[in-house]
Each structure stands twice: as structure tokens, then as C-alpha cells.
Amino acid sequence: MRPKHWFYTLPLRLRSLLKRNQVEQDLSEELRYHLEQKTREYSTADLTLEEAHRKALREFGGVELSKENCRDSRRVNFLETLAQDIRFAFRLLPKSPGFAAIAILTLALGIGASTAVFSLVEGILLKPLPYPNPDRIVLPELVSPPGVNLGSEYFPWAQIQFRLLTRESHPFEFVGAFQNDSFNLTGSGEPSFLDGFRASTEFFPAIGVVPALGRAFTAEEDQPGHEYEVILSDRLWRERFSSRGDILGRAVYLNGYAYTVVGVMAPGFEFPRAEEMPSSFNFPSEPQLWVPLAVAAQPKGGPSELAVIGRLKPGVSLEQAQAAMDLVTKRAEERDPQWKGWFNTRLVPLTRQVAGDTQRPFGLMLGAVGIVLLIACSNVANLVLARSLGRNREFTLRAALGASRSRLVRQLLTESLLIAIAAGAFGTLVAHVGIDFVKAYGPSNIPRLREVRLDPLVFAFALCVSLATGILFGLAPAFGATRKDLASSLKEGGRSSAGTPVSQVALALVLVVSAGLLTRTFFRLLGANGGFNPLRVLTFQLPLPASKYVDQNHIVVFYQSALSRLRSIPGVESAGIGETVPMGGEGESTVIRMPDHPVGSQKEMPFANYTIISPGYLSSIGTPVLRGRDFLESDIADSTPVALVNVAMEKKYWPSQGALGKQVGPGSSRYPLMTIVGVVPDVKHISLREETIPEIFVIYTQKQWPSMLNMRVAVRTKVDPASMTESVRAAIHSGDPDLPLAKIATLTTLVNDSLSQPRFAMLLLAAFSLLALLLASIGMYGVISYAVAQRLQEIGIRMALGAERRNVFGMVLGQGARLAGLGIAIGLLVALGVTRLMSSFLYGIESTDPFTFAAVSLLLLATALLACYLPARRATRVDPMVALRHE
Amino acid sequence: MSRPSDLVQGTLDLLLLKILALEPLNGYAVSLRLRQVSGDVLQVSDGSLYPALHKLEQEGWITAEWKPTENNRRAKFYSLTELGRKQLEKESANWSRLSVAISNVVKLKEA
Numbered sequence: 001m002r003p004k005h006w007f008y009t010l011p012l013r014l015r016s017l018l019k020r021n022q023v024e025q026d027l028s029e030e031l032r033y034h035l036e037q038k039t040r041e042y043s044t045a046d047l048t049l050e051e052a053h054r055k056a057l058r059e060f061g062g063v064e065l066s067k068e069n070c071r072d073s074r075r076v077n078f079l080e081t082l083a084q085d086i087r088f089a090f091r092l093l094p095k096s097p098g099f100a101a102i103a104i105l106t107l108a109l110g111i112g113a114s115t116a117v118f119s120l121v122e123g124i125l126l127k128p129l130p131y132p133n134p135d136r137i138v139l140p141e142l143v144s145p146p147g148v149n150l151g152s153e154y155f156p157w158a159q160i161q162f163r164l165l166t167r168e169s170h171p172f173e174f175v176g177a178f179q180n181d182s183f184n185l186t187g188s189g190e191p192s193f194l195d196g197f198r199a200s201t202e203f204f205p206a207i208g209v210v211p212a213l214g215r216a217f218t219a220e221e222d223q224p225g226h227e228y229e230v231i232l233s234d235r236l237w238r239e240r241f242s243s244r245g246d247i248l249g250r251a252v253y254l255n256g257y258a259y260t261v262v263g264v265m266a267p268g269f270e271f272p273r274a275e276e277m278p279s280s281f282n283f284p285s286e287p288q289l290w291v292p293l294a295v296a297a298q299p300k301g302g303p304s305e306l307a308v309i310g311r312l313k314p315g316v317s318l319e320q321a322q323a324a325m326d327l328v329t330k331r332a333e334e335r336d337p338q339w340k341g342w343f344n345t346r347l348v349p350l351t352r353q354v355a356g357d358t359q360r361p362f363g364l365m366l367g368a369v370g371i372v373l374l375i376a377c378s379n380v381a382n383l384v385l386a387r388s389l390g391r392n393r394e395f396t397l398r399a400a401l402g403a404s405r406s407r408l409v410r411q412l413l414t415e416s417l418l419i420a421i422a423a424g425a426f427g428t429l430v431a432h433v434g435i436d437f438v439k440a441y442g443p444s445n446i447p448r449l450r451e452v453r454l455d456p457l458v459f460a461f462a463l464c465v466s467l468a469t470g471i472l473f474g475l476a477p478a479f480g481a482t483r484k485d486l487a488s489s490l491k492e493g494g495r496s497s498a499g500t501p502v503s504q505v506a507l508a509l510v511l512v513v514s515a516g517l518l519t520r521t522f523f524r525l526l527g528a529n530g531g532f533n534p535l536r537v538l539t540f541q542l543p544l545p546a547s548k549y550v551d552q553n554h555i556v557v558f559y560q561s562a563l564s565r566l567r568s569i570p571g572v573e574s575a576g577i578g579e580t581v582p583m584g585g586e587g588e589s590t591v592i593r594m595p596d597h598p599v600g601s602q603k604e605m606p607f608a609n610y611t612i613i614s615p616g617y618l619s620s621i622g623t624p625v626l627r628g629r630d631f632l633e634s635d636i637a638d639s640t641p642v643a644l645v646n647v648a649m650e651k652k653y654w655p656s657q658g659a660l661g662k663q664v665g666p667g668s669s670r671y672p673l674m675t676i677v678g679v680v681p682d683v684k685h686i687s688l689r690e691e692t693i694p695e696i697f698v699i700y701t702q703k704q705w706p707s708m709l710n711m712r713v714a715v716r717t718k719v720d721p722a723s724m725t726e727s728v729r730a731a732i733h734s735g736d737p738d739l740p741l742a743k744i745a746t747l748t749t750l751v752n753d754s755l756s757q758p759r760f761a762m763l764l765l766a767a768f769s770l771l772a773l774l775l776a777s778i779g780m781y782g783v784i785s786y787a788v789a790q791r792l793q794e795i796g797i798r799m800a801l802g803a804e805r806r807n808v809f810g811m812v813l814g815q816g817a818r819l820a821g822l823g824i825a826i827g828l829l830v831a832l833g834v835t836r837l838m839s840s841f842l843y844g845i846e847s848t849d850p851f852t853f854a855a856v857s858l859l860l861l862a863t864a865l866l867a868c869y870l871p872a873r874r875a876t877r878v879d880p881m882v883a884l885r886h887e
Numbered sequence: 888m889s890r891p892s893d894l895v896q897g898t899l900d901l902l903l904l905k906i907l908a909l910e911p912l913n914g915y916a917v918s919l920r921l922r923q924v925s926g927d928v929l930q931v932s933d934g935s936l937y938p939a940l941h942k943l944e945q946e947g948w949i950t951a952e953w954k955p956t957e958n959n960r961r962a963k964f965y966s967l968t969e970l971g972r973k974q975l976e977k978e979s980a981n982w983s984r985l986s987v988a989i990s991n992v993v994k995l996k997e998a
Contacts, residue, residue, distance in 0.1 A: 008947030008968055026953075030914060030963045034933060037915040061934035069938035073945050 016074040027070055031063055081407075085414035093415065099387055100419065102778060103380050107423030109771060110376025111465050112430020115454070117369040118461055119435055123452035129351060130268070132208040136312045137350040139277075140165075140175075140325060142304075142343070154346070157306040159299035161332075161343065162200075165308070168328045171321035172310035176203030177293055178272070179305045180283050182543045182710060184740055185240070187253035193543055193740035194236065195284030197272070198227075198293040206311040207271055211263030213237075214248045217292045221262075227294035230254065231263040233270060236288040256547030259291060277307065309350070322347050364761060364838065368514070368768040371507045373465075375775045381472075382500050382782055384416060413471065420471075424463050428454070442760050501780045501864075505823025506830060508769070508776040509860050513831040515765035516852040517842055522762045524844030525755060531646075531683035531692075532582045533622025536573075537714055537747035538721035538728060539581045542739060544709045555708050556637075556701055558735060563614060565731040566715055571724060573716040576617025577700065581712045583750035584743075586685050587611050591667030592696065597653055605667065608649060609685075609695035612708060618644075618680060618697075620714040621747065628660050628678030631699045641702050643674035646682045649694035664696060674698065687754050689843040714747070721746045761841060773860075777867035784816050785871040792878060800880040812875045816868030817861070824857050899931060899939050901982055904967065904975040907949055911966035913956065914940060940965060948974045 016023055035056050042052035060066065093100045131137065141154040142161070157165075162177045178199040185192050197203075204216040211231055221229050230252060232241070241247050251258040270286050277283050293306075312321050325345045332339045395408055432454055439452065542562075549555050559577055566575035580587040590610045599605055615631040618624075626647070635642050643664055650659040658679070665673040674696075682692035700708060717724050729741055745753075788795070795808055835847040845852070906912065906920050918936055921929065943949045948971030954964045967975070 005947050005970065008950065008970060009945060012945055012947075026963070029961070031937065033913070033960065033962050034915045034918070034937075036960075038933070059933060061932045063934075066934040066937055069935070070941040073938055073942040 013074070017079065023074075027067055031060075031066065035060065035063075081410070082414065085411050086418065088411065089415040089418050093418065096387070099383060103383050103419050104423045104426060106376045106379050106383075106775060106778065107420065108426035108430055109775070110373040111423055111427030112434060113768070113771065114369045114373045114465060115427060115431035115458055115461060116434030116438070117365050119431065119454050119458045120438060120452055121366065122458060131271075133311075134351055135349065137207065138310050138312060138318070138321065138347045139350060140308045140310055140345045140347055143346045156304040157308055158304040159295045159306060161304075161339075162306055162308060163295060163297070163299055164332055165328060168331060169324070170310075170328060171313055171316050171324035172206070173313045174202040174205040175308065175310035176200045176206045177295065177306040177308050178203050179293065179307065180287070181291075182284075182541075182742070183254040183289060183291075184256070184543060184545050184738070185252065185254055186256070186738055191738050191740045192240075193541070193742035194288045195286065196289040196291065197287050199290050200293040200295060203290075203293075203309065206309045208311065209266070209269060209271075212266040214261070214263030216263060222292040222294055224294045224296050227292035228257060228259045229262045229292060230259040231265060231290045232261060233265050233288045234267040235286075237264045254289075254291070255545035265290075272307070272309075310347075318347060318349065364514075364841070365764060367834075368511055368765055371511050372768055372771050372775070375504050375507055375772055375779070377472075378500050378504060379775055379779045379782070380419075382779060416471070417467065420467055424465075424467070431458075438760075438764075441763065442756075501776070501783045501819045502823040502826065504776040504779045505820050505860055505864060506827035508772040509824055509827030509856060510831045510834055511765070511772045512769040512856045512859065513827075513852060514835060514838060515762070515769040516856050517835060517838070517845065517847065517849060518758070518762040518765050520845050520849065520852055521841065521843045522755070522758050525688050525758055528688040528844070529681075530582055530688050530751070531623055531681040532747070534582075534747035534751045535622070536717050536719070536721050537621060538717060538724055538744070539584065539712055539714050539747055539750065540728075540744040541710065541712050541742040542577070542732065543742060544739070546709055548736075548738075549709060552708070559614065559700060559708075559711070562713075562732060562735050563616065565734060566713070566728065567616070569724070569727050569731055571718050571727075573718055574616045574619045575713065575715045576614045576620045577711045577713050578613040578617045578621075579611050579708075579711060580685060581714050581750065582621055582683055582685065582747065583687070583754040584685075584712060589693075592664055593667050593669070593673075594653060594662070594664050595673065596662065606653075607693070609693060610666065611695060611697050612700050612711070613697050614700050617714060620716040621683070622716070623680055623683055625678045625680055627658065628676070630678060631697075635699050636701045639702075641672050641674040642677045642699065644678040644680055644697040645676050646680055646692065646695040646697075648682050648692045649696065650679050652694055674702075688751070689758075758841070758843075773863055777863050780816060780820070780864050780867040781870065783819070784812065784868045785874075787815065788812060788871045788875045791875075795875055795878050796880045796882070799878060805876040808878075809872045809876050812872035813865060813868050816864055816872075820861050820864030823864075824860050827860070828853060828857065898982070899935075900943060901975070901978045902929070903939060903943060904948060904971055904978065907965050907967045908972065908975055911952075911964045913962035913964050915962070917965070943971070946974075947971075 035053070038056035038059070039049065039053045042055050043049050047055065057063070129137075142157055143154055156179075157177065159177075166175065176199060178197045181196055181198050183194045183196050185194050199217070201217050201219050201222040204210065210216060212234070214231070216231070217229060220226060232247070237243060237247060247261050247264065250261050252261060253259070272283060273285055273287070312318070316324075325347060329339075329343045329345060332343045398408060399405075435452060435454060544555060544558070549558065563575055563577065566572060588610045589607060591605045592608045592610070593599070594606065597606065613631070615633055615635070618630055625644070628644075631642070631644070645659050645664070653659070654662055659676045660679065662676045663673040664676060665671055680697070683695070684690050684692060700711075715721070715724065715728060725744060732739055732741060799805075799808065831853070832848060839847045902921065902925075903917065906917055906924070912920060914937060917940070918931070918933055921931055921936075940949070944951055944965070948968060949965045950968050951963050951965050953961055956962045
């Protein structure tokens with residue numbers, strides 16, 4: 001409104017509100033003056049003073065009415081009524097503490113849980129990435145040729161392919177390639193092992209970021225021989241170099257080479273994190289530094305290890321970009337037939353990649369929290385309804401005293417809103433605790449989980465939910481209760497409340513069944529056979545700097561002496577090295593060749609995991625050799641090349657004759673064939689639920705390909721493996737004091753970490769189903785109590801006519817059991833449909849697992865009967881005389 | 888709020904604003920003046936006069952002040968504000984337009 005208007009009216013409003021008595025006095029005096037004048041006017045004629053006064057009053061026509069109309073004109077009546085309602089509610093609610101407490105608690109739990117989940121979803125899925133125009137950033141992925149199973153839908157780029165792409169006319173403003181690498185930082189304190197990336201010049205421009213200090217790489221630096229520059233993460237700069245301002249231009253030693261620091265990234269920049277990238281890349285979870293990738297102008301062949309990131313040119317849509325990429329593919333295939341089928345690309349927006357797989361558990365969470373909120377709200381609605389029915393007499397009295405219907409509705413609404421606001425405040429607390437819980441116990445591979453916090457938007461959401469609930473469930477009974485025909489509203493209330501426990505039991509059953517299935521899955525996983533024995537095994541990563549370990553001879557000699565030192569430690573049972581350890585990440589995989597399985601076309605090329613190990617590795621991780629023999633120290637470079645294969649490989653290629661004595665080798669004929677001397681069980685690499693694929697083990701002394709600079713060590717001990725860490729470290733350092741031991745963990749820890757996601761899903765659903773069970777039993781208790789109260793008279797008559805206490809008890813319990821039974825039946829049907837959707841979360845059991853369904857039904861029935869126990873007991877205590885006199 | 892039925896909606900505001908535009912008056916004096924200027928044509932009960940005055944005050948069109956009367960009694964005197972003067976101009980213009988239109992209709996010759 002206009003300010004001038006407020007200039008006149010605001011003081012009046014404030015005066016009406018704050019100096020209410022003064023204003024009232026003024027009003028009375030004004031009217032009294034009027035009446036006095038009027039009386040005097042009339043009394044001049046032939047009337048007595050008294051008669052004149054009466055005439056004046058008559059003519060005025062109702063002083064009190066006039067006053068009330070004057071008050072109405074003050075425009076603050078609304079606030080006054082509200083204050084009155086709130087005062088009244090505050091007096092009234094503590095008089096039924098049970099109602100208030102249960103209503104507030106129920107709503108708070110529902111609101112808190114949904115707010116926590118909403119915060120997580122908002123923070124992880126909806127919040128835009130912290131890069132400029134993140135929707136323009138895409139990851140071009142190479143897609144496997146149709147019909148070829150590489151164990152994953154996409155595979156990394158080769159350097160030569162990236163070069164081809166940059167030379168073609170591509171749809172990107174900037175396009176960069178990157179690959180992870182590990183760096184041994186020496187020269188400043190204790191040697192440490194850091195995860196980092198080799199990135200091409202346009203990597204940073206494609207993301208749209210520049211270093212907070214210094215600059216990104218130039219094109220000159222991104223060339224072989226010039227790549228000795230490094231950009232540090234903010235964390236590395238702070239922790240290792242104490243945030244020194246003169247860091248730029250200084251040299252740091254990585255893998256034995258001097259690198260010049262040219263930049264420091266802003267805090268929080270850790271792109272790309274493992275959880276944001278396709279899992280097949282096996283990226284580190286927190287990169288600490290970036291160095292130039294330096295792809296040669298004419299790269300030779302070599303392993304495919306690159307990921308590519310691009311920023312779309314302005315105005316180019318994703319579809320147009322995909323079309324442009326398809327053109328690149330076509331030209332590459334035309335120029336060189338070797339790319340036929342191996343250069344298909346797919347553009348994946350970064351935003352989708354980041355959310356990726358983690359979306360599914362959140363779908364589960366949203367569904368679960370939705371059910372809990374539904375049960376909570378229906379509980380509160382029921383409570384408010386039952387309560388307002390109990391207050392009929394009060395409403396009738398107030399209506400008789402002249403309260404308008406809208407006035408009654410407003411009062412009920414105020415009460416509901418008060419409850420909702422209290423629940424909102426309390427629910428925010430619940431949400432805080434919930435988020436902290438998820439942060440503490442949630443799986444570590446959820447991107448951006450650490451950044452999630454309760455933000456103002458989410459607080460607004462909580463407030464909206466609580467207010468909407470208050471209004472909705474305040475209004476419905478309010479209209480019902482103030483209906484003219486109170487008797488009919490009473491009947492209607494009684495009818496509608498029977499449906500509530502049925503649906504609550506049904507909803508709770510769906511949730512508990514889901515939780516039950518996840519729990520069974522978890523225990524199946526715990527008992528799953530991963531092909532290894534995790535007890536008493538210490539594992540760590542041992543990256544060797546390429547500057548010092550220049551050829552295979554150096555490496556083999558070092559490993560041989562290191563292994564013999566490890567084995568001579570008292571308490572060590574066996575020790576071995578391998579490219580991977582179980583649950584430690586994916587290994588190498590490659591195209592293989594087998595003389596007895598000639599390849600028809602390129603599409604049918606056989607594929608297998610290709611894992612370099614040492615003698616003692618298999619016994620260290622507890623994998624037995626099923627047939628044939630393990631590698632021996634006598635299998636050396638000059639002796640016959642030998643290999644081991646897993647059961648999956650044997651089953652696939654030599655199901656009847658067995659694999660022993662057969663020949664196998666890497667795809668390229670440059671490498672010799674190896675004779676299979678042993679068969680081992682399928683060892684799982686990433687998770688206990690994975691499908692194993694064929695795997696070939698080769699011995700490190702005979703290795704021809706690829707690099708062995710970054711191996712894992714497994715040490716089986718006779719005592720607690722964690723207690724051996726220092727002696728193991730000493731044994732390694734007595735060979736080379738500059739070597740860092742990275743990712744030190746027991747095998748049991750690795751297994752536990754791999755189970756964190758299913759464990760989290762199980763715990764979460766278990767918590768929600770507990771909540772749902774609790775709320776549903778509160779609902780059941782409320783409805784049965786109410787029914788008992790309604791039937792007091794009937795029960796009294798029955799008992800007067802000779803009904804036994806246990807008959808009455810059984811009758812009440814029977815009513816509860818009927819409702820629960822109906823709810824369970826409906827719930828089972830719904831659960832059959834719903835659990836099918838979560839089959840991807842399950843392992844080792846069907847989504848219709850009859851045991852789970854039966855157990856949960858019994859649990860629900862027991863809970864419902866327990867909830868009916870108290871009201872049933874109360875029913876048996878009814879004194880027939882009192883009950884008959886009741887009403 | 889009850890109003891005399893034969894008073895066109897809003898005309899009471901106009902009358903009160905006009906009366907107060909001439910000179911500041913207390914409520915009783917306003918009622919006298921109303922009767923005086925309109926004869927007995929416009930019947931405004933005392934009971935509805937005060938709510939109407941209070942409404943104008945709350946709108947910011949008139950302002951009130953406690954002052955002694957001629958016979959030395961304290962009374963609430965209302966006077967027009969600047970906003971009220973504008974409102975009066977607006978409402979008088981409206982009224983003129985309305986009355987001209989209506990009298991034109993009324994004066995139409997019947998066939």
C-alpha cells in the first residue's frame with residue numbers, strides 16, 4: 001500500500017493493538033458525549049431528563065452493537081481473535097497431554113524423516129554441480145560393439161583415438177582427456193602416495209574452472225618431454241605445504257622427477273572423484289594433484305586408459321553433438337578399418353553421470369519415507385478426528401452461545417496449526433539427527449554426501465509440510481464437527497476410522513517386507529562365497545616410481561627380495577603380490593586368444609580378466625587351487641610360460657575336457673601362448689554380488705604385459721593382521737626407504753567396505769519400518785480404544801447378561817485381528833507388486849521370498865494384537881452398572 | 888455494518904467527508920449537520936454514524952482530536968486529512984457522473 005496511507009493509518013492500528021483499553025475508553029466517552037448532547041436536546045421540550053435519555057438511547061439504536069461495529073472498523077480484530085484462539089489452545093492442549101504429545105511426536109517423526117530424505121535428495125541429486133553451466137559438460141564414452149561383452153557397456157579411450165577426435169571437427173568448445181595415476185611425493189618430509197590425474201590442456205577449460213592460484217596447463221606443457229608441471233589441490237597445498245604463498249614456481253618431486261608447481265585449485269575442487277565417474281574406470285576417490293597428460297602427436301598403440309570430458313559449443317544441443325560424434329566415428333572407420341565397431345561413442349551429460357547409480361537407493365528412501373509420512377499423517381488425522389468428536393458437547397455449547405461456524409473452524413484450525421508448528425520445530429531436530437546419521441553411516445561412495453546439510457530451502461519444505469498437514473487435518477474434522485447435524489458427523493467419524501488401521505497395517509507391511517528382504521540379502525551376502533578367505537590378511541598397495549624401476553628386471557628382483565623379507569617376519573604365514581586384491585577394485589581385462597577356439601569375426605573376440613600374481617598370492621588370500629598346481633618359484637622367465645584360470649573360464653571354453661594343459665594368451669600374437677597348469681575358484685573383485693567373468697592368472701616373473709609398477713601385496717598372518725603393519729612396513733623399507741605403503745587395510749575391512757551400500761540400505765529400511773510399525777500400532781491402539789469407549793454400554797449389557805471377561809477380551813481382540821488381517825491381506829498384494837521393483841537390490845533370494853512374507857505377516861499380526869491388548873484389558877474391567885448408566 | 892437502506896452505498900462516506908471538509912466537527916455536531924443540510928430526506932441513525940466515522944478515520948481520510956467544546960466538555964473532533972480531501976474529490980466526481988447519468992435516464996421521454 002501507499003506509504004502516505006500508512007503514515008495516517010499505522011499509528012491508529014498500533015494504538016488499537018497496544019493501547020486497547022485507552023481506545024475502548026475513548027469510544028465509550030465519545031458515545032456518552034453524543035447521548036448527553038442528545039438528551040439535553042430533547043429535555044428542552046416537555047420531557048423529563050430520564051425520558052429524554054431513554055429517547056436518545058432508543059434513537060441511537062443499540063450502543064453495544066454500534067461499539068462492536070466501530071471495533072470491526074479497526075481492522076485488528078483478526079489478530080485479536082487469533083491471539084485469543086492461541087491462548088485458548090495453550091490452555092486446552094496441556095489438558096490432554098497424551099493427545100498433544102502423540103500428535104506432535106508422530107508428525108515430528110514423519111516430517112523429520114521426510115525432511116532428512118529431501119535434504120539428501122536435494123543435496124545429491126538436484127543441486128547443480130559447482131561448475132559454470134554444468135549442463136553443457138558431457139562425457140563422451142566409447143561403447144562396446146554390439147554383441148561384444150567387455151564386462152561393461154563402455155570402455156576407455158586409447159591415446160590414438162583421442163588424437164583422432166581432436167583433429168576431427170567435433171561438437172566441443174573444449175575437449176580434454178584424463179587418466180588417473182598415482183604419485184610418490186618425496187623430498188618434503190615422509191614420502192607419501194598421492195592419487196592424481198594426468199589431464200590434457202583442455203581438461204580444466206572443459207569443466208570451466210581455473211586454478212585459484214596460478215594457472216592451468218598450456219598447450220606447450222601438454223607435450224611429451226615438457227609435462228613436468230603440477231597443479232595441487234587446495235588440501236594438498238594446505239596440509240603438505242602449509243598454504244605457503246610462494247608455492248608457485250617451486251619444484252616438488254613426484255615419482256623421482258622434479259615437477260614445477262604452476263597452480264593450486266580452489267577448495268573443494270576434486271574432479272573427477274571416483275563416485276562421479278563410471279565405476280569401470282576405478283578412479284581414486286579424492287585426487288590431490290593434476291599433471292599434463294602429454295599425448296604424443298602420433299601416439300603409438302597402447303592400453304586404453306583415457307576418459308574424455310567435453311564442453312559443448314554454445315547453441316549445440318546434445319542430439320546435435322551426438323550426431324557430430326557419429327560423423328567422427330564414420331570418418332575414422334572410413335580412414336582405418338581397424339576402428340570398425342570400436343569407435344562408437346555415446347555422450348553422457350555430466351549431471352546424469354554424477355547422479356548415476358546412486359539414484360536408486362534414493363528412490364528406495366523416498367518410497368519408504370513416503371509411506372512413513374502417510375501413516376503419520378493418517379494417524380494424526382485420526383487423532384484429531386476422534387478428539388473433535390469427543391468435544392461435540394463443547395462445540396454445541398459454544399454454538400448455542402452464538403459462536404459462528406467459521407469462528408469454531410478457526411479455533412480448531414489454530415489448534416492444529418499449533419501442533420503442526422511444534423511438530424515442525426521438533427521435526428527439524430529429527431531431520432538434523434537423521435542427516436548426521438546418514439553422513440556417519442552411509443556408504444562412502446555417494447557423491448557429495450559430505451556437502452549435504454539442512455539448508456533454508458529444506459527448512460521451508462519442512463514448514464510447508466507441517467503447515468499443510470495442520471491445515472488439512474485441522475480443516476476436515478473441523479468441518480465435520482461443526483456440521484449442523486452433529487449426530488451424523490458422529491456416525492461418519494466412526495465409520496471412516498475403521499479404514500485407517502487397515503491401510504496403515506497394509507502400508508507398514510509393505511515397508512517391513514522390503515526391509516526383511518534387504519536384511520535377508522545382507523546376510524546372504526555375508527555368507528556369500530567370494531572365492532577367498534578374508535581372515536587374518538593384511539593388504540596394501542606398493543607403487544614403484546618408474547624413474548627408479550626402469551625395466552622388468554629391476555621390478556622382479558625387487559619383488560623377489562621384498563617377498564622373501566616379508567615371509568621371514570615372525571607371524572607371517574605367507575605373502576604374495578597381485579595386481580588386485582579381492583574387494584580392492586577391478587583389475588585389467590583384455591582380449592585373449594586360444595588356439596583351440598579360433599576367432600571367427602572381430603565381434604566374437606573372447607575377453608577375460610588378466611591378473612598378474614606371484615607364488616604365495618593365492619594362499620595369502622585363501623584361494624585354493626582346485627585342480628593342477630599353483631605357481632612355483634621355479635616358474636621363471638626362461639621356463640615354459642604357465643597360467644592359471646578360474647572356474648568360469650574353464651566352464652565357458654572347456655566344459656567337458658577341463659582346462660588343464662590347454663593354451664591361452666593375450667590377444668596379440670606378439671606375446672607367447674601359456675599352458676594352463678591349474679584351475680582356481682572364481683574370485684570376486686568389487687562386490688560379493690558380482691557375476692564373475694573368465695579370468696587368467698599369470699606369474700609376475702613371466703609377465704610380458706602390462707606394467708607392474710603398481711601392485712598390491714597380500715600378507716596372511718598367524719596373529720591379528722593390523723598388529724603386523726609396522727613390521728611389514730619395516731620389511732619393505734629395508735629394501736627401499738622411499739617407497740610409500742598405500743591403502744593399508746585388512747581383507748576383512750575391504751569386505752566390510754564393499755558391503756556398506758547393502759548394509760546402509762538395510763539399516764535405513766529397517767529404521768523406517770520400525771517407525772512405520774510403531775506408528776501403525778499407535779493408530780491401531782487409538783482406533784480400538786475409541787471403539788471400546790463407544791461400545792462401553794454394549795459391553796456393560798453383555799457382561800450384565802453373563803458374558804465372561806475372557807469373552808469380552810476375545811471380542812475386542814477379535815475386532816483388532818479382523819482389521820489387521822484385512823490390512824495384512826491387502827498389504828501382501830501390494831508388497832508382491834512393490835518388491836518386484838527392488839529386485840536389483842536383492843541377492844540370493846526372490847523378491848517374493850515366502851519365508852519373509854510369512855514372517856512379516858505374523859509380526860504385523862502380533863504387533864496389532866499387542867496394540868489391542870490395553871483397550872481389551874480395559875474392556876474387561878468395565879463395571880456393568882457404570883456402563884449402563886453411562887449416557 | 889448496518890446502513891440506512893435508502894442511502895446509496897458509499898454516499899454516507901461522501902456526505903461525511905463533505906461536511907467535515909467545511910469545518911472540523913464532533914460526532915454529535917456531525918449528526919446535527921446531517922439532519923440540517925438534508926432535511927429529513929437522508930435518515931442516518933446515530934448508531935451507524937459512529938462506525939462510519941471510525942471507518943473513515945481508519946482509512947486515513949479523517950483524523951480525530953480531543954478538544955473542549957463551547958460548553959467546555961471534552962469531545963472528539965474530526966477533521967479532513969490531505970488523503971481525505973483527495974478522496975472527497977474522487978467521490979464527488981463519481982457522484983456527479985452517476986447522478987447526471989441517472990437523471991438523463993429518468994428524463995427520457997416515454998413513447
